[in-house]
Amino acid sequence: xxxxxxxxxxxxxxxxxxxxxxxxxxxxxxxxxxxxxxVDAFLEANEFPLSEPPLYTFxxxxxxxxxxxxxxxxxxxxxxxFRRLDGTDLWxxxxxxxxxxxxxxxxxxxxxxxxxxxxxxLNPNRARDPFGANSVVQARGYExxxxxxxxxxxxxxxIDELVVESEALESARHVTVYRPAAFRANRSYPLLVVHxxxxxxxxxxxxxxxxxxxxxxxxxxxxxxxxxxxxRMSEYSADPAHARFVVEELLPRLxxxxxxxxxxxxxxLMGASLGAVASFHAALEHPGRFGRxxxxxxxxxxxxxxxxxxxxxxxRIVEMMNAYRDAPTAVAQKVxxxxxxxxxxxxxxxxxxxxxxxxxxxVRFVESRDGHNWENWRDRLREGLSWLFPGxxxxxxx
Numbered sequence: 001x002x003x004x005x006x007x008x009x010x011x012x013x014x015x016x017x018x019x020x021x022x023x024x025x026x027x028x029x030x031x032x033x034x035x036x037x038x039v040d041a042f043l044e045a046n047e048f049p050l051s052e053p054p055l056y057t058f059x060x061x062x063x064x065x066x067x068x069x070x071x072x073x074x075x076x077x078x079x080x081x082f083r084r085l086d087g088t089d090l091w092x093x094x095x096x097x098x099x100x101x102x103x104x105x106x107x108x109x110x111x112x113x114x115x116x117x118x119x120x121x122l123n124p125n126r127a128r129d130p131f132g133a134n135s136v137v138q139a140r141g142y143e144x145x146x147x148x149x150x151x152x153x154x155x156x157x158x159i160d161e162l163v164v165e166s167e168a169l170e171s172a173r174h175v176t177v178y179r180p181a182a183f184r185a186n187r188s189y190p191l192l193v194v195h196x197x198x199x200x201x202x203x204x205x206x207x208x209x210x211x212x213x214x215x216x217x218x219x220x221x222x223x224x225x226x227x228x229x230x231x232r233m234s235e236y237s238a239d240p241a242h243a244r245f246v247v248e249e250l251l252p253r254l255x256x257x258x259x260x261x262x263x264x265x266x267x268x269l270m271g272a273s274l275g276a277v278a279s280f281h282a283a284l285e286h287p288g289r290f291g292r293x294x295x296x297x298x299x300x301x302x303x304x305x306x307x308x309x310x311x312x313x314x315x316r317i318v319e320m321m322n323a324y325r326d327a328p329t330a331v332a333q334k335v336x337x338x339x340x341x342x343x344x345x346x347x348x349x350x351x352x353x354x355x356x357x358x359x360x361x362x363v364r365f366v367e368s369r370d371g372h373n374w375e376n377w378r379d380r381l382r383e384g385l386s387w388l389f390p391g392x393x394x395x396x397x398x
Contacts, residue, residue, distance in 0.1 A: 197226020
């Protein structure tokens with residue numbers, strides 16, 4: 001299958017690409033026990049998915065009535081059938097991927113009337129998220145960033161745990177606070193408030209990223225407040241109570257407990273998906289409090305664009321985004337927006353950019369060949385954080 005979502009969306013049939021390596025294997029297959037031996041040798045000699053850029057071939061070996069690739073690439077069929085090589089129990093499917101692509105997937109095996117989604121037994125690469133794990137195919141040119149890995153050379157920041165009482169949310173809220181390794185009480189620091197903080201730590205390596213970027217002086221030492229939502233769907237969907245909690249309750253508590261720089265340009269909000277919506281909404285509802293926004297794959301829904309989600313939660317977002325597009329304001333001085341071109345929210349994020357610029361924000365917009373997932377968001381953190389908070393310019397001492 002050629003990787004061309006636009007042609008497929010317009011009803012054009014695209015030829016299924018064929019792997020040269022699989023074609024060569026098929027020529028060697030002969031009926032009988034020799035076929036199994038040839039498959040054994042082929043699997044032993046190669047790594048999978050089989051990489052023949054721009055072609056990537058997924059394989060599954062075992063008895064089945066049918067096998068399918070289940071991937072999360074918007075614009076392509078989400079279920080792609082494998083074909084079985086004659087005389088064997090080896091199934092294969094070939095996909096064309098642009099360089100630097102990263103795609104998460106599972107394999108669906110249908111046998112005896114049952115369908116089971118499994119991680120690829122032949123591929124050791126995994127990505128985790130709150131719902132479990134997926135297999136990952138990494139196209140030519142993609143690498144896990146070195147600055148996102150744990151490093152013994154990077155001084156390790158400290159973690160504090162706070163409980164913040166909230167009248168706005170009618171409950172006490174747990175907040176995790178990152179302090180840089182060289183923290184000093186006589187030094188003032190920028191502040192970054194991160195929605196879905198635990199997930200950023202667990203699935204996007206945020207602590208390692210902060211340690212590395214601060215240690216390299218690519219960003220300043222900063223205080224990072226990591227939020228843990230209660231009812232995430234409600235609180236992060238343009239909820240005024242959540243915005244009041246962030247600005248009127250959390251911010252004063254952090255100002256009391258930590259030495260923070262006072263200017264709006266030293267304070268930022270960050271989030272992914274609905275967390276990006278919550279960040280945008282808090283800045284919009286309380287102008288002048290946060291001068292930096294880092295928005296990743298935001299669920300910025302409009303009436304006339306994209307997925308058409310509906311319901312009370314999504315209706316609030318649609319109302320907010322339509323109103324902002326009609327009359328944009330300077331929601332922040334600098335806004336970094338990233339989105340994957342393989343995710344369904346790409347159109348909505350593209351639509352937000354001109355509105356932000358009309359409102360007066362300095363905007364940097366980055367698209368990647370990836371989907372709606374935590375490792376995509378991790379991979380954009382260096383560019384976003386270093387642009388919003390350039391290191392040497394922000395070293396402030398008292």
